[in-house]
Amino acid sequence: MLPFARVTVIGLGLIGSSIARAIRQHMPTVRVTGHDADPQVREIARAIDLADDITDTPGAAVTDADFVILCVPVGAMGAAAADIAADLPPEAIVSDVGSCKASVAAALAAALPGVAIVPAHPVAGTENSGPEAGFPSLFHKRWCIITPAADADATAVARVEAFWQALGAEVERMDATHHDLVLAVTSHLPHLIAYTIVGTASDLETVTRGEVIKYSAGGFRDFTRIAASDPTMWRDVFLSNKEAVLEMLQRFSEDLTALQRAIRWGDGDTLFDLFARTRAIRRSIIEEGQDDARPDFGRSHE
Ligand SMILES: NC(=O)c1ccc[n+]([C@@H]2O[C@H](COP(=O)([O-])OP(=O)(O)OC[C@H]3O[C@@H](n4cnc5c(N)ncnc54)[C@H](O)[C@@H]3O)[C@@H](O)[C@H]2O)c1
Numbered sequence: 001m002l003p004f005a006r007v008t009v010i011g012l013g014l015i016g017s018s019i020a021r022a023i024r025q026h027m028p029t030v031r032v033t034g035h036d037a038d039p040q041v042r043e044i045a046r047a048i049d050l051a052d053d054i055t056d057t058p059g060a061a062v063t064d065a066d067f068v069i070l071c072v073p074v075g076a077m078g079a080a081a082a083d084i085a086a087d088l089p090p091e092a093i094v095s096d097v098g099s100c101k102a103s104v105a106a107a108l109a110a111a112l113p114g115v116a117i118v119p120a121h122p123v124a125g126t127e128n129s130g131p132e133a134g135f136p137s138l139f140h141k142r143w144c145i146i147t148p149a150a151d152a153d154a155t156a157v158a159r160v161e162a163f164w165q166a167l168g169a170e171v172e173r174m175d176a177t178h179h180d181l182v183l184a185v186t187s188h189l190p191h192l193i194a195y196t197i198v199g200t201a202s203d204l205e206t207v208t209r210g211e212v213i214k215y216s217a218g219g220f221r222d223f224t225r226i227a228a229s230d231p232t233m234w235r236d237v238f239l240s241n242k243e244a245v246l247e248m249l250q251r252f253s254e255d256l257t258a259l260q261r262a263i264r265w266g267d268g269d270t271l272f273d274l275f276a277r278t279r280a281i282r283r284s285i286i287e288e289g290q291d292d293a294r295p296d297f298g299r300s301h302e
C-alpha cells in the first residue's frame, strides 16, 4: 500500500523537482501538486510537466494534500510553513528536506502548532539548483535521515519512512542535534573548505583566473565543483547550524595546525600515517557502495 495518495512539494528546485520526478517513477498513481514562490520557477515547472498541478499560491497547493514536503532553503522553512498553515488539512503530515534539522524543527513547530511534523534529510544532492537540475534517481541507495521529535506520532513517522524507501532511499532515524553535529563534519565543513580554497586561489595574485582554469584538471577541480553549490542554500546552512559548524571548525583547525607543524619539522611519518588512513577510508566508502549517484558520475539518471 502507498504511504500517501496526494503529495504536495513546496519549493521546486533541485530537491523538490527530484522528489516530484521520483514519485512519478516509483508511485505513478500518487497525485503530485507543486508550488514555488518564484513565478519563473513555476513557469518552468509547468513547461516540463513536473507535477499534476502547479499552483500560484502555497495555500491552494495544500488544500487536499495528505503529505506536504517543504523543499526550500533552511532559512525560508519557517515562512514557507506559515504560508500553508491556514489551508493545511488537519490530518496532513508535514515534512522538510533541510540540510540542518534542529533549527528547522523549531521553525516548523512554531509555525504549525498541532500538526504532525516528521523532518527528513535526504543525504543526496549536487552543486546544481533549480527545477531543471533534478533527476528521479537522486535518492537511490542514498541515506535519508529522519529526525522525529521523541513524542512524534509513530504512524506518521512510519509513513514518512515508507515514502522515502519507496523513492529508493535507505532510511535512518536520528536525534536532530546529533544529525546536525554529524553533518557539520561530513557535509557542511567540506563545503566551507571548498569555498575557502577556491576563494583563496582566485585571490592570489600569481594564480590568475586563466591559470585556475588551465591547471584545474586535478584535485582543485573537485573543490570547484563543491564551491559552485548554491549560495543561498549554503549561507542558510552555516547560519542555521552555527554551533555545530563552529565546534567542528575548531577541531579541524587544530588538526590542520598539527599538519602544518609536521611539514615545518619534516615529520614525514605523521604525514604518511594520516594519508594512509584517509586513503583506506575512501576505499572503504567505495567498497560499501556509497559512491556517487549523480548523472555526471556516469550513472543513468532516468
Ligand atoms: N542541494 C543539495 O545538495 C541538497 C541536498 C539535500 C538537502 N538539501 C536541502 O533542500 C532544500 C532545497 O535545496 P535545493 O538544492 O533544492 O535548492 P534550490 O535552490 O534548487 O530550490 C529551492 C527552491 O525554493 C524556492 N523557495 C524559496 N523560498 C520559498 C518559499 N518561501 N516558498 C516557496 N518556495 C520557495 C526557490 O524559489 C527555489 O526554487 C534546502 O533546505 C537544502 O538545505 C539540499
Ligand SMILES: O=C(O)C(=O)C[C@]1(C(=O)O)C=C[C@@H](O)C=C1
Pocket: 098, 099, 122, 123, 124, 125, 126, 127, 186, 187, 188, 226, 229
Ligand atoms: O554531492 C554534492 O554536491 C553535495 O553537496 C550533496 C550534499 C553533501 O554534502 O553530501 C550536500 C548537502 C546536503 O544536505 C546533502 C548532500
